[in-house]
Amino acid sequence: MSRDHTTTAFAPASIGNVAVGFDVLGAAVDGLGDRVTVRAIDAPTVRVERITGPQADDIPAAPAQNTAGAALQSLREEHDIAQGIAVSIEKGIPLTAGLGGTAASAVGAVVAAEALLSVSLGPEALLPHALDGEAVASGDRHPDNVVPCLYGGLALTQSVEPPDVVSVPVPAGLRVVLVRPDGTVATREARACLPPSVSMGDATAQMAHLGAFVAGCFRDDLALVGRALRDRIAEPHRAALVPGFADVQAAAREEGALGCSLSGAGPTVFAWCDGAARAEAVREAMTAAFASHGQQTESWVTTIPSQGARVVEAG
Amino acid sequence: MSRDHTTTAFAPASIGNVAVGFDVLGAAVDGLGDRVTVRAIDAPTVRVERITGPQADDIPAAPAQNTAGAALQSLREEHDIAQGIAVSIEKGIPLTAGLGGTAASAVGAVVAAEALLSVSLGPEALLPHALDGEAVASGDRHPDNVVPCLYGGLALTQSVEPPDVVSVPVPAGLRVVLVRPDGTVATREARACLPPSVSMGDATAQMAHLGAFVAGCFRDDLALVGRALRDRIAEPHRAALVPGFADVQAAAREEGALGCSLSGAGPTVFAWCDGAARAEAVREAMTAAFASHGQQTESWVTTIPSQGARVVEAG
Numbered sequence: 280m281s282r283d284h285t286t287t288a289f290a291p292a293s294i295g296n297v298a299v300g301f302d303v304l305g306a307a308v309d310g311l312g313d314r315v316t317v318r319a320i321d322a323p324t325v326r327v328e329r330i331t332g333p334q335a336d337d338i339p340a341a342p343a344q345n346t347a348g349a350a351l352q353s354l355r356e357e358h359d360i361a362q363g364i365a366v367s368i369e370k371g372i373p374l375t376a377g378l379g380g381t382a383a384s385a386v387g388a389v390v391a392a393e394a395l396l397s398v399s400l401g402p403e404a405l406l407p408h409a410l411d412g413e414a415v416a417s418g419d420r421h422p423d424n425v426v427p428c429l430y431g432g433l434a435l436t437q438s439v440e441p442p443d444v445v446s447v448p449v450p451a452g453l454r455v456v457l458v459r460p461d462g463t464v465a466t467r468e469a470r471a472c473l474p475p476s477v478s479m480g481d482a483t484a485q486m487a488h489l490g491a492f493v494a495g496c497f498r499d500d501l502a503l504v505g506r507a508l509r510d511r512i513a514e515p516h517r518a519a520l521v522p523g524f525a526d527v528q529a530a531a532r533e534e535g536a537l538g539c540s541l542s543g544a545g546p547t548v549f550a551w552c553d554g555a556a557r558a559e560a561v562r563e564a565m566t567a568a569f570a571s572h573g574q575q576t577e578s579w580v581t582t583i584p585s586q587g588a589r590v591v592e593a594g
Numbered sequence: 595m596s597r598d599h600t601t602t603a604f605a606p607a608s609i610g611n612v613a614v615g616f617d618v619l620g621a622a623v624d625g626l627g628d629r630v631t632v633r634a635i636d637a638p639t640v641r642v643e644r645i646t647g648p649q650a651d652d653i654p655a656a657p658a659q660n661t662a663g664a665a666l667q668s669l670r671e672e673h674d675i676a677q678g679i680a681v682s683i684e685k686g687i688p689l690t691a692g693l694g695g696t697a698a699s700a701v702g703a704v705v706a707a708e709a710l711l712s713v714s715l716g717p718e719a720l721l722p723h724a725l726d727g728e729a730v731a732s733g734d735r736h737p738d739n740v741v742p743c744l745y746g747g748l749a750l751t752q753s754v755e756p757p758d759v760v761s762v763p764v765p766a767g768l769r770v771v772l773v774r775p776d777g778t779v780a781t782r783e784a785r786a787c788l789p790p791s792v793s794m795g796d797a798t799a800q801m802a803h804l805g806a807f808v809a810g811c812f813r814d815d816l817a818l819v820g821r822a823l824r825d826r827i828a829e830p831h832r833a834a835l836v837p838g839f840a841d842v843q844a845a846a847r848e849e850g851a852l853g854c855s856l857s858g859a860g861p862t863v864f865a866w867c868d869g870a871a872r873a874e875a876v877r878e879a880m881t882a883a884f885a886s887h888g889q890q891t892e893s894w895v896t897t898i899p900s901q902g903a904r905v906v907e908a909g
Contacts, residue, residue, distance in 0.1 A: 479788065479791060486800060495760075
């Protein structure tokens, strides 16, 4: 392998939990993502070479603390890969925004490395290493962003060991609104505010919502999806971390969103909408609601792509 | 209406919870059920006229304590029905067996009364009254037997007020084994042994199982259904109420059952199987396992009918 040989993967942002499936459901989103480039190096190690993007300085460059670096270390170790790898990360996903940025860097790194090293592992074999990478940022091997980023689409994780990922059909015409206010929520902090248990009533109600949601997606029944798209597990505890959340959610619903909740741990808030026109109106309403709480925002109207992280350049 | 006018409904037995959906999922079963006959009477009241079947003496005959009687009282009250109704119940479903017997009598009564009175209410309007009936036996308005008995098929209840019932497709070739050991489990007792809350990990794992189960049913993917058909919510606490349960479950799995758990609160144990031949082998293995614990059993191999309770005789 020549020293100039590089491979770049694009790894999409993702919505963790998607309201209805705390810790087990996630959705990739189109058009927003990290670009991760790997390069063969002589030293038999993993090196984080370059991190670019607006918040690059906030990302740890030590390989064991960097989600891309740690994912590559895990990959090399398990598969006895002698080849050293340098990784460069072009952050397209805002940090600690609830958009799966740490997961995307980890997933992008292993997907790019798979191509660089010409080892055909496939998503099931890459998953544990991406989870190892994600764990250095979030403190645990959470699948809700890693899985949709790696597999694409709307993905339900029944098990990570062994991987058992269920792809759920995305309803036709679905548009996703993402509105990110200023401010950050650290995943660890957002986890710390959750209680260790849930009431039997909340657990069974949430189970019913997730089951109904999956049925609605298979039937392409957006009315059913809308009745199911709610969160009794995490949102009640985390909403307070995002100033104005209740008003933003109410505004989205008043404009006809199917559902609206925190993207992952927040502060980004997402809404699911039937069609692009509705989505634009919902985006405006959500943005205005944040503004009334003095929050500047960045926002997107996007879709859920069927494809996850993929190699975009090799040479 | 002539005093001789009667209507009889057949109301099927049902499997509450179906392992994966505690309190929110249920399945009707074919060939086993109660027959409930209603008759117009002069007195403006509800009267329980006759209860037949092996355990008839154990069923309260006071209308307010009888699930059929209470359901009819609720129906008359809400819809200002002056006509008095006498109800007779032919119990085909064993009592306190976990087969939805109390729910079937309540559902059969309201379905028969709807026809007798020529009021076209439909399942959504009948549901609250059947739940009122069920509540006098189980202490609460649980939908997990009432809903599949009324709607038929495999039914997920997202909400009872207003009714939001999601019909889940039954995989092709599915056979259901039911094995009922001697002994009874009272629903109230089985509820009392459940903790008021579940750990976050169990709640999210069970959510993933239910979501995966629904996806497996829509895809007709019995392997996925088999990986999902498990219960971390109720079974761990209730298994001890059924002597030999662990061995029966292990025997079913060894014979290739997709899943095996308590039917409702038990003691009946159900298994889902791919095809009739497998189901017969599983039934034998489960029966033998109960026998090795000194338990005599009654057993069935059946299917999940798409139709729920229905009028079978009117005249």
